[in-house]
Amino acid sequence: MDHQKFNKLAEYVKDTTTFAAKKSSNLLELSKLTLETKNLGKNLKVVYIELGKLFYKANKDNKDKAENYRDYFNNVEETSKKIEHLNKKILKLKDMRLCKLCNKEISKNSVFCPACGGKL
Numbered sequence: 190m191d192h193q194k195f196n197k198l199a200e201y202v203k204d205t206t207t208f209a210a211k212k213s214s215n216l217l218e219l220s221k222l223t224l225e226t227k228n229l230g231k232n233l234k235v236v237y238i239e240l241g242k243l244f245y246k247a248n249k250d251n252k253d254k255a256e257n258y259r260d261y262f263n264n265v266e267e268t269s270k271k272i273e274h275l276n277k278k279i280l281k282l283k284d285m286r287l288c289k290l291c292n293k294e295i296s297k298n299s300v301f302c303p304a305c306g307g308k309l
């Protein structure tokens with residue numbers, strides 16, 4: 190192999206190596222950014238949920254405002270009732286009830302609440 194050909198080959202190898210390294214560092218950066226974006230998206234969802242709860246509490250009795258969000262508000266109320274109903278069924282099946290004083294789950298036959306010590 191003459192000197193000139195060797196130099197060209199060396200240059201070619203150097204270029205492809207740099208290209209591969211760059212590609213792999215891009216992939217790493219890409220997966221980092223994708224993960225970070227996903228995590229921020231999850232955080233944003235939590236913030237939206239908390240914002241929604243605050244908004245609901247602040248506006249559920251405000252008829253003017255509630256009108257624009259009527260479907261959402263109704264959905265919250267209906268779903269909450271369903272959850273409450275299911276929780277009662279679950280408690281019954283578990284032979285448990287809620288303490289009148291602290292609202293903790295306690296045995297149906299308890300005379301005193303093991304959580305708050307209140308007499309039932």
Ligand SMILES: [Zn+2]
Pocket residue numbers: 288289290291292293302303304305306307
């Ligand atoms: Zn209690």
